[in-house]
Amino acid sequence: MTIPNTRLSDPIAEARRQWVEHGWADASTGMAIVTSITRAEQLFLKTIDAELRPFDLSFSRYEFLRLLAFTRQGALPLSKASARLQVHPTTVTSTVDRLEDQGFVQRVPHPTDRRTTLVEILPEGRRVVDAATSTLNAAVFASLGLSESEASSLLELLTRLRAAHGDLDEKV
Amino acid sequence: MTIPNTRLSDPIAEARRQWVEHGWADASTGMAIVTSITRAEQLFLKTIDAELRPFDLSFSRYEFLRLLAFTRQGALPLSKASARLQVHPTTVTSTVDRLEDQGFVQRVPHPTDRRTTLVEILPEGRRVVDAATSTLNAAVFASLGLSESEASSLLELLTRLRAAHGDLDEKV
DNA sequence: ACCCAAAGGTAGGATTTCCGACTATTTTAT
DNA sequence: ATAAAATAGTCGGAAATCCTACCTTTGGGT
Numbered sequence: 321m322t323i324p325n326t327r328l329s330d331p332i333a334e335a336r337r338q339w340v341e342h343g344w345a346d347a348s349t350g351m352a353i354v355t356s357i358t359r360a361e362q363l364f365l366k367t368i369d370a371e372l373r374p375f376d377l378s379f380s381r382y383e384f385l386r387l388l389a390f391t392r393q394g395a396l397p398l399s400k401a402s403a404r405l406q407v408h409p410t411t412v413t414s415t416v417d418r419l420e421d422q423g424f425v426q427r428v429p430h431p432t433d434r435r436t437t438l439v440e441i442l443p444e445g446r447r448v449v450d451a452a453t454s455t456l457n458a459a460v461f462a463s464l465g466l467s468e469s470e471a472s473s474l475l476e477l478l479t480r481l482r483a484a485h486g487d488l489d490e491k492v
Numbered sequence: 493m494t495i496p497n498t499r500l501s502d503p504i505a506e507a508r509r510q511w512v513e514h515g516w517a518d519a520s521t522g523m524a525i526v527t528s529i530t531r532a533e534q535l536f537l538k539t540i541d542a543e544l545r546p547f548d549l550s551f552s553r554y555e556f557l558r559l560l561a562f563t564r565q566g567a568l569p570l571s572k573a574s575a576r577l578q579v580h581p582t583t584v585t586s587t588v589d590r591l592e593d594q595g596f597v598q599r600v601p602h603p604t605d606r607r608t609t610l611v612e613i614l615p616e617g618r619r620v621v622d623a624a625t626s627t628l629n630a631a632v633f634a635s636l637g638l639s640e641s642e643a644s645s646l647l648e649l650l651t652r653l654r655a656a657h658g659d660l661d662e663k664v
Numbered sequence: 665a666c667c668c669a670a671a672g673g674t675a676g677g678a679t680t681t682c683c684g685a686c687t688a689t690t691t692t693a694t
Numbered sequence: 695a696t697a698a699a700a701t702a703g704t705c706g707g708a709a710a711t712c713c714t715a716c717c718t719t720t721g722g723g724t
Contacts, residue, residue: 350633356650361533461522465656477646478528484637607702
């Protein structure tokens with residue numbers, strides 16, 4: 321661990337206290353929630369990246385392979401991947417570059433639309449993503465340290481939160 | 493908006509279904525929670541960055557100034573900031589470089605320990621961080637789109653989640 | 665039929681973050 | 695008292711992400 325961990329008991333609780341003290345009580349819970357989410361994301365990302373290192377995958381590349389492996393054909397236009405994963409088109413380009421270098425996927429021209437490029441998962445990619453999924457399921461996802469009912473509540477609240485911020489509508 | 497948004501109603505719910513279908517039901521809730529947190533973080537970061545753009549601040553630089561403004565002396569050793577914000581020392585170095593260029597903070601040698609450098613917030617930095625805080629409180633934190641009781645529950649569950657992942661103990 | 669806007673993808677550049685290696689200082693242990 | 699270990703900060707480099715700008719192809723409106 322390279323980051324020193326001399327801290328008060330909880331920096332977020334501390335910040336919230338400051339918020340209230342400064343007369344921002346009405347925004348203090350929101351601030352604490354957003355900060356907690358940021359922090360939780362960092363923690364999970366760190367754990368997940370550590371678990372994925374043996375597979376030479378980052379979380380985003382894992383998510384990409386996972387998506388690809390779930391599709392019927394094992395192939396997808398880059399633009400579809402960009403929309404599904406909600407990442408910028410140029411990010412998809414470089415992700416695919418990397419995965420192609422690793423021999424996990426391959427670019428294939430679209431049969432009818434010559435603008436479009438398909439990414440196709442290769443057998444090696446399928447093997448790796450399945451192994452990585454087993455690892456993540458066992459080491460991270462299977463137990464987050466919450467009870468069954470707490471986990472359900474949390475998921476529902478997070479879903480509601482995403483909905484409130486326009487992450488579900490715009491089906492198009 | 494540069495990222496196209498042609499999606500199924502909810503990609504996370506979709507992924508969860510796939511998880512169950514593949515026999516990973518026991519890990520499906522955990523997967524959905526982690527993915528939701530990642531996604532929520534992206535959404536908030538995007539909103540916050542947009543609100544902070546007029547101040548020429550990123551969220552991390554904002555957090556840094558906010559921390560500094562809360563201290564008694566308006567100054568802190570770099571190492572303390574690294575520990576409090578849980579970011580890598582080299583990240584602190586470059587953040588301070590940037591803030592110093594902007595005229596928001598200034599490096600000052602520690603009076604007794606010649607290894608240590610203090611960062612001190614300047615009047616302009618204080619002005620900016622207070623204005624930015626007002627903006628964020630009004631535009632983001634004050635209403636997340638949840639009821640009072642939902643927000644309380646969510647914060648408590650997130651805190652429990654962080655605790656379960658060792659984000660609170662190690663007081664040292 | 666034809667033209668122009670829209671869609672798909674990539675190149676180059678900027679920002680942020682981490683890691684490993686390094687220097688300088690301070691503290692600890694023998 | 696001195697050698698070894700810990701602490702504080704920085705430099706160079708890698709990775710991920712976004713943005714703007716650009717090229718090619720497609721498709722709709724007239």
